[in-house]
Amino acid sequence: MxxxxxxxxFSVCVAVAAGAAELPxxxxxxxxxxxxxxxxxxxxxxxxxxxxxxxxxxxxxxxxxxxxxxxxxxxxxxxxxxxxxxxxxxxxxxxxxxxxxxxxxxxxxxxxxMVSEQFMLVRANETKFDDAKSFAANPDLLVGSQPGTTNFYVAVYDILDGDETNPRIKLFETFGAAVQALKSGDVDVTLMDATSARGYMGANPGAFKLVGGPLGTEQFxxxxxxxxxxxxxxxxxxxxxxxxxxxxxxxxxxxxxxxxxx
Incomplete structure (x- = not known):
């Protein structure tokens, strides 16, 4: 596999290079x-x-x-x-x-x-944790996510214990709903790529910040x-x-x- x-x-890369000269x-x-x-x-x-x-x-x-x-x-x-x-x-x-x-x-x-990385988006005044390890160590902290997304699986397997039914993960129908829950204090962190994080921070000045380092690299x-x-x-x-x-x-x-x- x-x-x-x-x-x-490799085939995709070759096809892209060949097709770049003259577009159909x-x-x-x-x-x-x-x-x-x-x-x-x-x-x-x-x-x-x-x-x-x-x-x-x-x-x-x-x-x-x-x-x-x-x-x-x-x-x-x-x-x-x-x-x-x-x-x-x-x-x-x-x-x-x-x-x-x-x-x-x-x-x-x-x-x-596009190539992006996963980061931890938190409220701007967050002081209880500053990286994935300190978040995982506090059982009272919650992560908001959308099921079936890269963000969800990174939360499960890179931050928490690998249990996809972990009650510390609160699921939302849309990505925007998870961010709104973060903003209102219903969850403590939402994972997202740097691309989207910049967008949400730009649209909500002073509301959010990023903590910790990148948790992985992904291609869209x-x-x-x-x-x-x-x-x-x-x-x-x-x-x-x-x-x-x-x-x-x-x-x-x-x-x-x-x-x-x-």
């Missing part, structure tokens, strides 16, 4: 894309307009522009998204989805579009229906956006400029 996984990743034209094809609108700053609802916005919206809309395709944006909860894409209800899905072997056995992944990718003919074109577009600085410009817009204006 490991060899197959490595070979698959999809002739105005409509692609159904799905997200959750609950993972700031990757995808969330603009309070002013009620529309979905964020890094992933901008990135995929740009991919569509470069490939000459139209995007039909749809919404889905996180717990049904991977299965729905697998079954072909949607063509492509995105929600800060970590590329893992288990998920890659169910759906196709694009080339990685778009998910596609197995065997999708969109994978290679999307990979080529991702590579072109990395090469011409578009990805870095999106990082600046959503992780730095957004923080300063919210």
């Amino acid at each position: 490991k060899l197959t996984w490595i070979t698959s990743l 034209d999809l002739n105005g094809r409509t692609v159904i894309a799905v997200t959750e609108n609950a993972y700031t700053p990757l995808n969330f609802v603009d309070a002013k307009t009620g529309q979905g916005i964020g890094w992933e919206y901008d990135a995929f809309n740009e991919i569509a522009r470069r490939l000459n395709m139209k995007v039909d944006w749809q919404l889905s909860s996180w717990d049904t998204m991977i299965q729905a894409v697998k079954d072909g209800q949607f063509d492509v899905g995105m929600d800060g989805i970590t590329i893992t072997e288990e998920r890659a056995s169910q759906v196709d992944f694009s080339a990685p579009y 990718g778009f998910i596609l229906t197995p065997g999708s003919d969109l994978t290679a074109p999307i990979n080529a577009a991702i590579e072109s956006m990395k090469a011409d600085g578009t990805m870095e410009a999106l990082n600046q817009k959503w992780f730095f400029d957004y923080k300063q204006t919210n």
Whole structure:
């Protein structure tokens, strides 16, 4: 399995490099894309307009522009998204989805579009703990998480005791609900990648901070229906956006400029 996984990743890299020179034209094809609108700053609802916005919206809309395709944006909860894409209800899905072997056995992944690490987000006035070890040592402290996510599994296996039913983990239907529980004092920490942590701290000045060091590194990718003919074109577009600085410009817009204006 490991060899197959490595070979698959190598094939993706070769396909990306080959496709970067000349992007295919999809002739105005409509692609159904799905997200959750609950993972700031990757995808969330603009309070002013009620529309979905964020890094992933901008990135995929740009991919569509470069490939000459139209995007039909749809919404889905996180717990049904991977299965729905697998079954072909949607063509492509995105929600800060970590590329893992288990998920890659169910759906196709694009080339990685972002690399991030897991951190501990806490209230700004938190003094009871300052890293994963001191958090785990205090049985009164709680972590808020969304089931089935990388954040959940890191909490279970990297911080706590490996018991997925540990009562110290409080589960929420959406990632945003877990962050709100942290803000209101119902839980003491929420794990998230540095990307999303910057977004929440920017949107809530003075409310949160990060403690401890990184708990792991993860790569995000778009998910596609197995065997999708969109994978290679999307990979080529991702590579072109990395090469011409578009990805870095999106990082600046959503992780730095957004923080300063919210």
